[in-house]
Each structure stands twice: as structure tokens, then as C-alpha cells.
Amino acid sequence: MIWLRRLCQLVSLGGFIALLIASLNQLTLLIPENFFLRLDPLILLGVSISARSLALSYIPALLVIVSGLFLGRAFCGYVCPMGTTLEGGKFLVKAKGDKSALTKYSAWKYLLLILILCAALAGISLVFIASPISLITRLYTVIFIPLATFLGEIFLWAIQPLAEYFDWSGLIYLQVNPRYFATAAFVAAFFGTLLVLARISPRLWCRCLCPTGALLSLTSFKPLLRRRVSDACSECGKCQRSCPMQAIPENPRHTSHQECLLCLRCQKVCPEGAISYLGTATSRRAAISPYLPNRRQVVLAGTVGLATGLMSASGLAAVSKSTPVARRTSDALVRPPGALPEKEFLARCMRCAQCSVACPTNILQPTWLDLNLADMFSPSLDARLGPCDPRCTRCSSACPTGAIRELSKDERLWAKVGTAVIVPNKCLAWEHDKKCMICDEVCPFGAIEMIRVKDIPVPVPKVLENRCSGCGYCSHHCPIRPTPAIIVTAQGAQRLMTGSYIETGKRQGLSISLKKQAEPGALPVPSAPGKLPPTYGR
Amino acid sequence: MAGMLALPKAASFSGAIPNGVASNWRQIMDRRQFLKYHMQGALYVAAGAAGFIWPSTSLAKDSPDVVIVEGDPAKATRAAVERLGGMKKFVKAGDRVVIKPNMSFAQPLEAGTNTHPQVVRTIAVMCREAGAKKVMVLDHPLHRESECVRLAGIQAACQGLDGIEVHMLTSQRLFANTKLPAAQEMLESEIAREVLRSEVLIAAPVAKSHADTGVSLGMKGMMGLVYDRHIMHRRYNLDNSIVDMCTKLKANLSVVDASRVLTSGGPAGPGDVLLADTVIASSDMVAADATTVALFPWYGKRKRPEEIEHLVLAHKRGLGRIDIDSLKVQKVKL
Secondary structure, three states: OHHHHHHHHHHHHHHHHHHHHHHHOOOOOOOOOOOHHHHOHHHHHHHHHHHOOOOHHHHHHHHHHHHHHHHOOHHHHHHOHHHHHHHHHHHHHOOOOOOOOOHHHOOHHHHHHHHHHHHHHOOOOOHHHOOHHHHHHHHHHHHHHHHHHHHHHHHHHHOHHHHHHOOOHHHHOOOOOOOOOOOHHHHHHHHHHHHHHHHHOOOHHHHHHOHHHHHHHOOOOOOOOOOEEOOOOOOOOHHHHHOOOOOOOOOOOOEOOOOOOOOOHHHHHOOOOOEEOOOOOOOOOEOOOOOOOOHHHHHHHHHHHHHHHHHHHHOOOEOOOOHHHHHHHOOOOOOOOOEOOHHHHHHHOOOOOHHHHHOOOOOEEEOOOOOEHHHOOOEEEOOOOOOOOOOOOHHHHHOOOOOEOOOOHHHHHHOOOOEEEEOOOOOHHHHHOOOOOHHHHHOOOOOEEEEOOOOOOOOEEEEOOOOOOOOOHHHHHOOOOOOOOEEEEOOOOOOOOOOOHHHHHHHOOOOOOOOOOOOOOOOOOOOOOOOOOOOOOO | OHHHHHHHHHHOOOOOOOOOOOOOOOOOOOHHHHHHHHHHHHHHHHHHHHOOOOOHHHHHOOOOOEEEEEOOHHHHHHHHHHHOOOHHHOOOOOOEEEEEEOOOOOOOHHHOOOOOHHHHHHHHHHHHHOOOOEEEEEEOOOOOHHHHHHHHOHHHHOOOOOOEEEEEOOOHHHEEEEEOOOOOOOOEEEEEHHHHOOOEEEEEOEEEEEOOOEEEOHHHHHHHHEOOOHHHHHOOOHHHHHHHHHHHOOOOEEEEEEEEEEOOOOOOOOOOEEEEEEEEEEOOHHHHHHHHHHHOEEOOEEOOHHHOHHHHHHHHOOOOOOOHHHOOEEEEEO
16 A cells, blocks of 8 residues: 555645646646645644734645544655655665664654744744745755756757757747746755755654644544554564654554554554554554653743744844844845735745745845844845846735735736835946946836936936836846846835735825836827928938 | 858948948058958959849849838838849748847837837748748847737737747847957857848838937847847947947848837837838848938937938948938838
8 A cells, every 4th residue: 555655645746846837837727836835734823823813825734734633644644745855865865764763853843843833922933944845845946946947958058959950949949947046055955964864764854853743743643544453463563663753652552643654664564464544453542652842841942932033023133234224124125026014024924935936037036144044035036137027926926825915916016126226336327428228228117217417428327216116127137247237125115014005105106107108199290190201312 | 141241241332332441440450451451342343343243233223222111011011022122032942031020028019119010920921932941030038028929919920820930039048159250349249049040131120219329220129139238238339339240130131110110218118109101121221220210200300310320330331321312212102
């Protein structure tokens, strides 16, 4: 029956990757692109506490918790793409397979859970440090997508001569939109560490560290579907030694269902055929997980969590000078359009990078240590990598926790993310007297005005702040590299919890609209439209 | 293509400006170079006069230099090319053709920033009728590619036409670093590979104003076949580097779509859009641009081609002519 589990795992991981690829290519499938993220009960609980509101999109996660009553931790063993990836990774690192290694750390997952929830009480979301689905989405996004697009581009480049020879223009003009994401080195190192842990002992993450597993184990004390041992058991102990989760205590007739992933290995190795999961064999007493933390540990974890939360909230965890400013004004980073006010945004954002995947222009980047340790991986806009399309609402529809508000197309237009600022001493026109008006040319809002100033022989650009939405088209196309002569800052960003962006913006004197097309023929011309002017061809 | 490009300069100029001499207004030539250029120029002129090379010079006696047709965009395009001597004059059987329209703005037709789809479609179809093996319609988009494709409507207009493809050039692998031997400043540039392997290049710009260069027509439009356009703003004199670029990207045929003319606010708009229902065509891309300049009011004023710097430089460097009063122009109203 192990093949059935493997099949489930493959289907689940395949689905996860397929959804990611669909999201990357702006395709809508029957299943929402953030489906897997909505399965994680840790995100449901953590975000609901830190945001002080119930995330309704998380009903699937509720079902996963309830599934513990019937199926135990089957979610971990059959569905979780993190578990499958790490299990696959063990082949990569040739795991030694010491299944009992580091067993004394098995309680850490509970402690991590308590730490995250206590930080959430302080209003700081630390879900991102250990939510398996958030982590695995980030891994595939930040590492594998850029790798795949890079290799794809190399492949197309390599076969270009052949494609040109045979004139396969479909292949020649095939587009691979290259993607890059910040923080890749750290994410790679993090997962490298997890793989090393998997080499020491398979499933070490699931066994010792995963707080979602810990949460699920709370409901899977004695599930309907569980390991049952019949009287045929000769207590040979083979099952004990084969259990990757160390869920079989000294007496092999007992099972700690809170640890069991229903991986079925014990059933396979049992020489007596005494173990069944569906059968009616005598069900022995369930053993309480031997790895529950003691009271002292719980208090410690809770205190650390609260302290982390308070440190982040107070700005003591700052790694950048701009953090204290950011705490007050939400002005430090350019956040995606529709992002809630900074505090609410960070309380909800669980750093899955799903918005970065969905973003068609690659402008949406995970933040590194720009602000605060607790702000790591939160998305911000870097216009050097791409512009923010004013008609696009992909990030908000990809966000599973509502950290980015879903907006109508009209409202979206007014969701100003910041304001462009010209750096005159870098600008080709202002500083170098060169004819350049690319910023004006590409601005979708008509927010750049070319003006004449004294002593400069060419027209120079000026930003009309009330028309600018901070989309970054100007910055992205500015010929000055690596730091453009026109940059977008978060100044003037509209961050609304509720209410209309249009009404608020208008009240503040904004006038945001896409460049309008003039009525054709509106120009007073010397001769009637279409007639050749008299000066022509004398 | 390079060979074909080199010849008409001298020949169509009837020896007035031998190859490259007048153009070197910044460079000082030594006597040997001077003699060499003149010898070459004289040879071309002699050969041209004898009818050895550049067969179109003899044809040109019968067909006009520039054609201006008023009417429905598709019909006017066809009529304009026919009056120039037909597409067969430019496209031989089995040729690969690149058409360079404007389709790099995610804006609808009414904005006047992209070429009319029917103009592009008609040119492409005529190329196929003349026996072209493949017609590629290419541009390097400024806005998001899919939005440009959707709103410009050129791909939709060419959908299902055999041997005609519309593509956006975004990946660097579609360009090849190319020396520009006749250039003054920009000595090399990454140029679309498709152009380098094609026999014929056709400019199909929309007539629009441009805040930097006065107008954006056939010559300026060729920046859509270059990978790094920004360097032309940043490092070089924009006008002169446009001419540098066009020494390589010299269109064999230029068809300017003036069905709508964005007379101000160009190249991105919004601006005043004049409904002119006109198509201007010429085998001399500079003459086509110059004629278009004189035909419409720009920024509310009449302009002469002599006021447009990159056209003046192109004329001086022998790329084409802006002395439109001495050209043979045919005006047609459908």
C-alpha cells in the first residue's frame, strides 16, 4: 500500500507545482492558485491571532485540522508538498537513515508552535519562519522558478541556430520571461540545512520542527484511521526500528498516533502481518506522544515568542535605520497596490511569495534585511526589475490572507503605491543637457511634464505628484543604471484598511487616470483634415 | 542586404554627395582617404549611369520618388505601393521580409501611437503576393508585451495569414551584436537577428510627433529593432545615432501610416490626433519621412524637414533626401 501513499504525494506535489506554473503564467485554473497555502492550519491560526480577525479564506485549513480526528496526520504523510520535497531530497543527499537521531528534539515543534502563536498575540506574524507551506512556496518561487527560466533561456539560446536553420519561428520567438527574486541565497542556504538534517535523519523536519505538524497532532490523538496491531505480534521490534517518526513506543503494540504519518512502513516490514490500518484488528490503547514539552519549556517558548513580538513591534529588532520611521509612517518600503496599512499588512503577510509568482512583471520582490528582522521576505516593489502594470490586480488575487486588498479595476488605478522622484544630478536632461524624455514617454498616467528651464537647452522632466501612482514605468525605463535618475519612494502611498481609494484620493487632491486619448480631429488645423496643406509641393 | 544598401547612396544621389564624403562633417580626412572616397563615388556614379548596377534607377524614371495617397488605410497602402512600381520592385520571390510597424504601446488605435493594423496587413499580404517566403512583423515593446499585442491589434489583423508572423522582440537572444561600418558615433549595436537574415526591410511607422526628435517616423522607428535603445539617449547624440543606426537598418521601402497623425504629445500621447486618411510611400525612407513632415502641422505649426535634425543629418550623410521640392511626388485621392 506504500505505492498508494507515494502516488498521493506525487499527485499533491505535482498539483502544487502545476498551480505555481499556472500562477506564473497568469492562467486561472479550476483550483485557486493559493490553494495549498490555504490548507495550512498554522497560517489560519497564526494570522487570525496576529491580525485579530478571522481569515475566512482559510476554511480548507479548518478541514485539515478536523481531518486529524479521522485520518490523523495523514496530511503530513500524503499531501504536504514540504514533506514530499524533503522526502525526495533524502535520495539526493543519500540519507544515512538513522531514524532515532536527535529524537530528544522532537518537542521543539510544539515549542515553535507556542512561540509563533505568542508572537502573534503581540501582533507580530512569525508564521513565515516555520509554516511548511509558506516555506515550500517560497523555496519553489525563489529558487526553482528563476533557475527554470534561466535554463529555459539558455536552452532556447543553444538551439537558436538549429531553429533558425529549420525556420521554426515558434521556437525562435518563444518567450521565457526571466525571473529573479531577492533573498535567493538565504532561502537556498535554509533548505540546504534542511537537506543536511534529512541526511542525518529522514523526516527530521516533520518529526522535530514542523509547527503545523504539531498543530495537527493536537486533533489526532486517536483518529479513526490508525495503526492497529493484532495478537499475532511477536514484539520483534522491527516496526519500531523502521518508523521514521519514532511513533512506536517500547511496546510495539502501542502507537503514538500524534506522531504517526500513516506512512505504512511498519505494516510492510512486519514479519507476522500483524499491523493493519483499515482492518478490525484489536485496537490497543493509544499512547500519548512521548515528545510533549514540559511546562518549563512551554513557558520559555511562550516568553521568547512574546518577547520577539514585542521587540519587533517596538523597533528593537531593527536592522535598518529607517525602521523607526517606517513604524510611524508606513513610508519605508514601496508595497504592492492595495497593501493594507503597514502594521496590518505585516500582521497578515506570511511571506509565501505567492504574490511575487503571480506578478507578471517581476517588480514584486521579497524584502531582505531592509527594515526589521520580523519584516523579512515581505513583498516590496523594485522598479528596476519591472514596472507595476496599472491595470493588473494579480498580486491581490493571489494573496491568501488579505494582506493585499482585492480591488476592482477602477479602485486599483487609484491605489497609489508611492511617488516618483527625479534625481536631477543624475538625469540626462537635467544634468547632461541630453535629449531624453523616456520617463514621459512611458508614463501610463501622464504624470511627467516636460518643462523648459533657464540655462538648460533641452526640455527637462518634472513629476506631477498628484497624477503619479508610483507604478515605476519611468524608473524601469530610465537609461541611467544601476540606480535610475528617477526612483519611486513610498511617499504618498495610499494604504487603506477599508473604504474607497478613489474617494480618499480625490479628497486628498489626487488626479489619477490613464493617459486619455484626445478626440481625433480635435486639432484646429490650417486646412481641413485630410486635405493637403497649401505649402506642400509648390 | 549590406551590399544592396551601400549602392543606392551614390547612385540615387546622382553623384551630388559621393559615398560618405559630405557626411564626415566632424572628422578630418587625409588626402588618401579623400581620393579613395571620390574614386569610389565616381565609380558608382559611372556604373549607375551606365545602368550596370541598381536597376531601379532606370525604373525610377517612370515611377515617382514619393507617393501620397488619400483614402481608406488598406486601399491607400495598396495604391501607394502600386504607384511606386509595385511590391515586386522591392521583394523578390523567396525573399524574407521584415516589416517594422509601431506596436510598442499598450494603447488602442485611436491614440495614434501604433500603426493601423490594416496598413501592416496590406503590406504583408502584398509581400506574399510578390513571392516573399516569409514576412515577419517585429517590434520591441515598451509596455507589457501581452497588452501591446492585444491593444495594437496587428497580430489579430494578421491572424491566419500564411507565411506572415507578428512577434515581439523582448529577449536579448533575438538580437546580435553588429558592427555599423558607416556609423560615426555608435559603431556597433545589437540588431534583431531576423533583420540580419532577411533580404528586405520595410518601415511601416505611424506618423507621430516626438518630444526629443520632433517626429517619430520611419527612421526613428527603427529603434524598435535595436536591443539597447537607451544607450542612444545616454551615450550618444540621439539624432546622430539614429542616422548611425539607419546606415544598417535602412528600409528598402517605407510606408508611413498617416491615417491618424499624432501631431503633438508623441511618441506616447496623449496628444492631438489628426484624422488624415493618408499613406505616404517611398523607396527612400528619408524622403518618406521628410514628405510626411511637410504634410502635416506639428505641435500646431508647419515644419519643414530642414527643421528635423535627424533628417538633416541623414541627408548630409547620404542616407536619403530631404529636398522634397526637387523630388518627383505623385498625389492620389482614392
